[in-house]
Amino acid sequence: MRRKEVKMRILGIDLAVTAKHRAILADERGRFIGGILKFRTGQADLERIYATARRGMKADEELVVVLEATDIVWYPVAVYFYQCGARVYLVNPRLAADLGRFYRRHAKSDRLSAQTLARLPVVNPDGLYPWVWSGPDYLALRRGCKELERLTTQASAIQNRLRSADHLGWPGLHQRVFRQPFSPAARWFRDHCYDPRRVVEAGVSGLRQAWRAAELYDGDEGWIEPLLTLAREVLSLYGEQGRYLDYRALTDEVQREQRRLAALEAEARFVRLQVTRPRYRQLHSSRNLETLKGVGQDGAAVYVAFIGDPDRFTNNRAFRGWHGLVPRSDQSGEREAKGLRISQAGPDPVKKYGFLGAESARQWDPQIAAIYHDQMVNKGKHHTQAVCACATHLLDRIRVILSEDRPYELRDVDGTPVTTEEARAIIAARYTVPEEVRRRNTRRARRERAERRAERKEKRRSRSR
Missing domain, CATH: 1.10.287 (Helix Hairpins)
Incomplete structure (x- = not known):
């Protein structure tokens, strides 16, 4: 049975800092409607673009606006369309660049960036997350x-x-x-x-x-x-x-x-x-985030500021796709390659504090330490890869704590609550990684990086022939 298409109109906007913005309309199948629309961030221009976008739409049809997070020029544009009732998506520049590189193999045009953004809700709907206005305090933080x-x-x-x-x-x-x-x-x-x-x-x-x-x-x-x-x-x-x-x-x-x-x-x-810190304590008065090992005031402030409303993510998978501390997956036919570079889709401060926090948390939290030990000993990952895996789980906990606003409790891997002293003893007894394993994994990682560099070099050489 064919899935019924949701009627909507997509407005992809290529923002500019000094020049005019460029926009293009597309339907729910990604087919473009009309040509490029140029405008500046002014009330009259925004009203003109909105009227053009809504022309011919039924009352129950939704307008979707897709913006790239360029500097801070996106904010007034996003606020305007949000007030008009449109669903606004903020796209990380990396995501738009990935799709843009694909199109550039076949065309080079000023329309390209706007086209890329307008097609994203069609070609990658799971990779988009709606922008939710959290208030001026969150922006200030x-x-x-x-x-x-x-x-x-x-x-x-x-x-x-x-x-x-x-x-x-x-x-x-x-x-x-x-x-x-x-x-x-x-x-x-x-x-x-x-x-x-x-x-x-x-x-x-x-x-x-x-x-x-x-x-x-x-x-x-x-x-x-x-x-x-x-x-x-x-x-x-x-x-x-x-x-x-x-x-x-x-x-x-x-x-x-x-x-x-x-x-x-x-x-x-x-x-x-x-x-x-004062703004963070105002927005997160319980300070429950700081009950997590590896999370201090500065890191907690970053999480509160950039995550905003944690309930805008339907599950951990959506949240992981947003913050980007997950490896890409390369699937081709019956082959699937994992353990690649992390996608890096989310805000840099979130990734930074997630990584630093995980480095500390693995030394205090038995559940995080078990993940690190498994990555190093059983899966053969090097230290940075193992810490990234820990960071993903740490950020999962951060989302839950922000959503439920409750303190974190240290537990063993079987769910038994433990004290800080008991947790340290458990980690020392069960999850200490032997130095020989560290050296072996590091050697393997260096060898694999060298092989990937050689493979990329050979591909570039073959394309230039």
């Missing part, structure tokens, strides 16, 4: 989380540059003097005595006296004598007159970087304490 992520990323980049400068000016510094390269003592050292000539001139007593008078002083003085020894070595290497390295210029550069780092860290601290 989402933007705060993104701002915090940007600040953290910028600070990490500066830390990497400072490490690089240390390797240049003070070879062996992190191994012999400062195990923690951004400890209070290490920061004070960069600001006050990065030039090894000053270190030698001050000597142990001078360095100790200056360090004790510093605002950052924390009682750690074990680095002073090793630093003096290393200073003499680098001067012997580069020369006291700066023949091979200008320490004055390097010191100025390092101090500028540290000032920028301090400013970014202060701004990130402000956003974390005054913006994201």
Whole structure:
């Protein structure tokens, strides 16, 4: 018996940041209606596009609007059509790009992006999730989380540059003097005595006296004598007159970087304490997410902000398809290849905190630890693949807790409630992965990656012939 088609009209919109947006209409079979519609984000243009889309539609027919999440220009457009009663889908750019690559093999056109989006509800309905307006508080939290992520990323980049400068000016510094390269003592050292000539001139007593008078002083003085020894070595290497390295210029550069780092860290601290955490506690007052091992306030804020209404996902399969921490499945004829790269369909902050949280949760939660152990020992996965599998199950729990708003309870694999101490003992006894297994899986993963690279290279070579 043929399934009855649902009458609807699909409006695929290719958003632009400065140019005009492009849209195209399609019916429920993906057949295009008319040509490209151009408009800007203004009331008159939006009303014109809506009227054009509804023209000829019956009252019981649904208008579906498909947008790519381009920058933030999607938001006012989505709000307008949502207010008009349309069903709005936000498409991750990766999904649109995958389908777009297929069409580009046969055509190259300005219509392509709008066409791709308009066809998505027909060719991949299970991969689309309706946009649900959660309110301005959720948008503010989402933007705060993104701002915090940007600040953290910028600070990490500066830390990497400072490490690089240390390797240049003070070879062996992190191994012999400062195990923690951004400890209070290490920061004070960069600001006050990065030039090894000053270190030698001050000597142990001078360095100790200056360090004790510093605002950052924390009682750690074990680095002073090793630093003096290393200073003499680098001067012997580069020369006291700066023949091979200008320490004055390097010191100025390092101090500028540290000032920028301090400013970014202060701004990130402000956003974390005054913006994201208060807003998160307002929207999730029970804070039940934090009862999950591996979920802290920053991660919980990301989950609340980006998941929004958890009930918009009908089941865990739909939720997994949204967040993207699941491997692709390549099916061809009777063959099915699994264990491929994760689809990466969802928001990057959700994937990031899901992975980091799973790394911690596997050490505290017996059920997550059992999954990790099975992936490593029985399925031969390497560490990153195993943690991704754990992250998928951790995110499943997060969805349930947000939906039911109840605290999480640690349990053994048979469902028996356990304390934190009992959980740690269970993990140590049953789910410790032998080092030989880790090494074996890592070798296999490297070999398989090399084989896949060689296969892709051969395919590119054969296509170019």
